[in-house]
Amino acid sequence: MKTLFVAILAIFACSAGVCQNQQKVSELVDIGYQEYESGDYRSAIDFFNRALQRDPENPEAYYLMGVCQSQIGDNWAAISAYNNALEIKPEYPEAYYEKGYSYFMLNQYEEAIASFDEALKLRPDYVLALINRGSIKCIQGKVEEAAEDWDKARELGSDVPVECE
DSSP states (O other): OHHHHHHHHHHHHHHTTHHHHHHHHHHHHHHHHHHHHHTOHHHHHHHHHHHHHHOTTOHHHHHHHHHHHHHTTOHHHHHHHHHHHHHHOSOOHHHHHHHHHHHHHTTOHHHHHHHHHHHHHHOTTOHHHHHHHHHHHHHTTOHHHHHHHHHHHHHTTOOOOOOOO
16 A cells, blocks of 8 residues: 555656656756857856756756866855765765865865765775875975876876976
8 A cells, every 4th residue: 555655756756847857957957068068167066056946956956066166166156066966965965075175176185085085085096086196295395295196196007297397
C-alpha cells in the first residue's frame, strides 16, 4: 500500500509541474553551460542564477556560476558560489579545486593550499591541484614541497615544465 501511495504521489507531483520544473532547471543549467563555453560568462551567470531561483539546492549550478565569476575576475563571489556548492555536496573535488584557484588569484595562499588539500583528499590524482599547490609553495619559498607536488604530477603523466628557483 505504501508503494502505491508513493507512486500516486509521484504522478501527482509530475502533473502538478514539479518534474517539469526540474527539467527546466536542467535546461537552464545546460544553456548556462553553453554560454560559458562560448565565453559569455555574464549571460551564463544569469542562467545559473535563474536555475538556482528554481532549485537552490543545485550544486552544479553554484559550481558553474563560480567558474564564470572567476573568469570575469570576481573571485570573492566565485568562492561564495563554491562554498554553496560544497555545502550541498561536500565531496566535490572540482569545487574545492576551483575555490583554491580563486584564492590563488587573490594571493590568499594559505586558503588556496587548504582548498587544494581538500580536493586532493577526495581525488589524490588531481594533477591540476598538485601543480597549483606546488606553484604556491614555490612562491612561498618552500622549494622542496613544491618539487614534491610537481614530481607527483609528473608521475601522474603531466608535463610540468616549471622548476622552483
